[in-house]
Amino acid sequence: MKFSKFGQKFTQPTGISQLMDDLGDALKSDQPVNMLGGGNPARIDAVNELFLQTYRELGNDNDTGEANSTSIISMANYSNPQGDAAFIEALVGFFNRHYDWNLTADNIALTNGSQNAFFFLFNLFGGAFVDEKNASSDKSILLPLTPEYIGYSDVHIEGQHFTAVLPHIEEVTHEGEEGFFKYRVDFEALESLPALTEGRIGAICCSRPTNPTGNVLTDEEMSRLAKIARRYEVPLIIDNAYGMPFPNIIYSDVTLNWDDNTILCFSLSKIGLPGVRTGVIVAAPEVIAAVSAMNAVVNLSPTRFGASIATPLVENDAIKDLSDNEIKPFYQQQAQTAVALLKNELGDYPLMIHKPEGAIFFWLWFKDLPITTLELYERLKEKGTLIVPSQYFFPGVDVSDYQHAHECIRMSIAADEDTLAKGIAVIGEVVRKLYDEAK
Known part of the structure; x- marks a missing residue:
């Protein structure tokens, strides 16, 4: 079957399609996977409870308990x-x-x-x-x-x-x-x-x-x-x-x-x-x-x-209240936990962490890493830990001669603390071995 130029562009392998495919495969896997690669937000109890309560109220009028026809009509049109x-x-x-x-x-x-x-x-x-x-x-x-x-x-x-x-x-x-x-x-x-x-x-x-x-x-x-x-x-x-x-x-x-x-x-x-x-x-x-x-x-x-x-x-x-009082403090605590775990695993190795100022990711820089982080990504995936290698994050730049673009990874901090700890432990194990063998 032949596709147009439009079709060929959108069916070729891309960084985002690889990421989403790997995330989907991990969710279907019968083996545990440390999901530190995707952009899915964390499951925060107070957040989920508010959304569930609001969802339930869509179907009922708060005063009468009867069906909320306005909400139903809205979604039915x-x-x-x-x-x-x-x-x-x-x-x-x-x-x-x-x-x-x-x-x-x-x-x-x-x-x-x-x-x-x-x-x-x-x-x-x-x-x-x-x-x-x-x-x-x-x-x-x-x-x-x-x-x-x-x-x-x-x-x-x-x-x-x-x-x-x-x-x-x-x-x-x-x-x-x-x-x-x-x-x-x-x-x-x-x-x-x-x-x-x-x-x-x-x-x-x-x-x-x-x-x-x-x-x-x-x-x-x-x-x-x-x-x-x-x-x-x-x-x-x-x-x-x-x-x-x-x-x-x-x-x-x-x-x-x-x-x-x-x-x-x-x-x-x-x-x-x-x-x-x-x-x-x-x-x-x-x-x-x-x-x-x-x-x-x-x-x-x-x-x-x-x-x-x-x-x-x-x-x-x-x-706004939910963002200020539940979501922001949750990720601040996750960031502190991630820093402590990374320092414990790689504190004596050439790891630099981009200053955590927001979002739900850490950006880790392994100076003079003996392999590219695309290769590191594959090794970590084999050990049940997903991250995202850095070379995909430089649109508009020819990174073939830009070493820094091959030395970083994006790691999500949205996972639960147990998954975060296990994933960082795997990263630490693999990266330490790479540096040690290079010596």
Whole structure:
């Protein structure tokens, strides 16, 4: 059977397809697997209880105990392509209440998850362009700080359209301890990029906190990126899947800003609802209109199930309380546990940990590792432990001669403490042996 160029692109092996296949295989395995590789959020009892309670209330009127016809009718019908109107209105109220952004319903669209949102946005702002004089050009998405999210790499309909900047690597302390580093944006390299100065950038995009590293760009870095985007008349897209105000898995003291040149992307996944596939885009009305049109073609309309659960939680601020008081403290404790376990296993070896500032991952750097982390990934998988090797997290960069891109792994800290301890023990065993044999 022959596929089109479109079909061939999306059926070729990719980092994200390998990751999802391995996760699926692990879930079906009859052998125990230490799941430290995926992006599934943790199971937090207080979070699950609130969602279950809200789900039950969807089917019953709180006053009469009879069937809640409004909720049932909502899920039994399509929304318009922009998304569930009640949820959008709840989000407008929420963001204006907490941030005073003066949003209207024209500033928000829903998607079937944030991966769906980035498929739309990156194809809107990256790829082939034709100007008013019918002159064609090709524009890229500028990633100002790599490594970046593995799921970005293959979303363009044809080819890859990324320009990326490698980071400054700075050794830092964390809670008084050595053995940590932090990535910072290399603004000198960024602002001298020919693709930027010659008009071949369609948008600038960053995640905050960053998946895979847990890095949080500072307010100063974000302000500089916003000014650069406005100077070159391109939007600044911020992937806020782990950030403020929900799920708020972010430990540094930073602020969240929005203006009409900023596109903010949120998700219900990391608050504990990945299966409902609900993403939120906050942007200028022309962007929202474009996303809505794409929704109509690709999805007819976004799913309403996640919106139905989240609407009352947004209206009464329960989603913020849950994020601040349950989700954020849980991951802070997980981060402390993971640091202690890693230091115990590899404290005398060349391990550097990216400073844990947020998200649900650790980014581990094994300096001068005798093998690539792609090979390490295979060895760990054989021992029942899943991580993700670093080479997939550098879209827009030729990593063939960039050794650092072959020395890191992404490790989830969302697993229960027993799985986390067993997985880190396996990582420690395999990595120690590699370094010892190299000596």
